[in-house]
Amino acid sequence: MSDQIKQGCEPSECGTKPACAGCSHNHNQQPEEKKEQPKVHKVIGVVSGKGGVGKSLVSGELAVMLSRMGYRVGVLDADITGPSIPRMFGIHDKAMGDGEHIFPAETEKGIKVMSINLMLESDDAPVIWRGPVIAGAVKQFWEDVSWGELDVMVIDMPPGTGDVPLTVFQSIPLDGVVVVSTPQDLVGMIVRKAVNMAKMMNIPVLGLVENMSYALCPDCGKRIELFGKSRIAQEAAELHLPVLAQLPFDSKAAQLCDEGNIEAVENPLMADAASAVAGEVQL
Numbered sequence: 001m002s003d004q005i006k007q008g009c010e011p012s013e014c015g016t017k018p019a020c021a022g023c024s025h026n027h028n029q030q031p032e033e034k035k036e037q038p039k040v041h042k043v044i045g046v047v048s049g050k051g052g053v054g055k056s057l058v059s060g061e062l063a064v065m066l067s068r069m070g071y072r073v074g075v076l077d078a079d080i081t082g083p084s085i086p087r088m089f090g091i092h093d094k095a096m097g098d099g100e101h102i103f104p105a106e107t108e109k110g111i112k113v114m115s116i117n118l119m120l121e122s123d124d125a126p127v128i129w130r131g132p133v134i135a136g137a138v139k140q141f142w143e144d145v146s147w148g149e150l151d152v153m154v155i156d157m158p159p160g161t162g163d164v165p166l167t168v169f170q171s172i173p174l175d176g177v178v179v180v181s182t183p184q185d186l187v188g189m190i191v192r193k194a195v196n197m198a199k200m201m202n203i204p205v206l207g208l209v210e211n212m213s214y215a216l217c218p219d220c221g222k223r224i225e226l227f228g229k230s231r232i233a234q235e236a237a238e239l240h241l242p243v244l245a246q247l248p249f250d251s252k253a254a255q256l257c258d259e260g261n262i263e264a265v266e267n268p269l270m271a272d273a274a275s276a277v278a279g280e281v282q283l
Contacts, residue, residue, distance in 0.1 A: 049190030077115035090260025
């Protein structure tokens with residue numbers, strides 16, 4: 001091998017032999033064609049350190065509230081193995097394409113949506129893919145979907161801090177992330193992992209949303225803390241982050257989501273959170 005390196009090769013042979021692959025002197029290598037970036041002005045990721053905290057619900061409601069504020073909104077469902085965004089928005093038609101681009105679905109109120117469930121034969125078909133394949137699909141949703149021009153895109157990120165969130169952080173120009181949690185002490189530790197990952201990737205953390213923070217008694221209106229006393233204010237203070245919202249259990253909102261009618265949800269707390277997020281990213 002050392003003799004080959006010393007001898008090099010003839011210019012006419014450069015790039016024609018198996019050993020030329022990856023050679024820095026391969027003059028016949030074609031530069032990778034850069035794809036045109038979507039015309040999306042701001043990109044907001046919604047993350048959680050673990051599943052089951054209501055991240056997708058927060059993603060959907062954030063998109064709805066931003067749309068009501070007059071912004072052109074898109075939702076990229078990057079939670080490939082647990083996609084729930086299409087069902088929340090009542091989208092059942094499959095995504096279409098022209099061989100070069102994929103066209104997102106559009107909700108009744110004009111929010112553009114892309115999810116792996118819009119490409120599967122049935123909604124309950126499992127996605128049994130390895131991490132790199134999942135990461136590649138998320139990247140394709142960003143690069144190959146014809147989003148048009150959007151003011152803001154909300155990305156429902158996969159839970160955790162593995163290779164798929166890492167791919168999103170590295171390949172999509174995020175303007176900031178919202179971290180979703182619940183009141184349990186264990187989740188507080190997981191929140192720190194998600195916040196620290198974003199900071200390591202130089203992604204601004206816009207604030208925290210605590211979901212399932214409490215329930216209201218239907219008879220007397222008393223606030224019941226089902227998971228114990230919330231520590232979100234303390235966590236936020238230690239992390240030097242704002243609390244964007246503390247969301248209660250909301251059976252009506254859950255029913256509307258199950259019916260595919262999330263755009264009818266009335267949630268003043270999320271409306272305030274959306275306004276704060278819009279201000280943070282200078283929409």
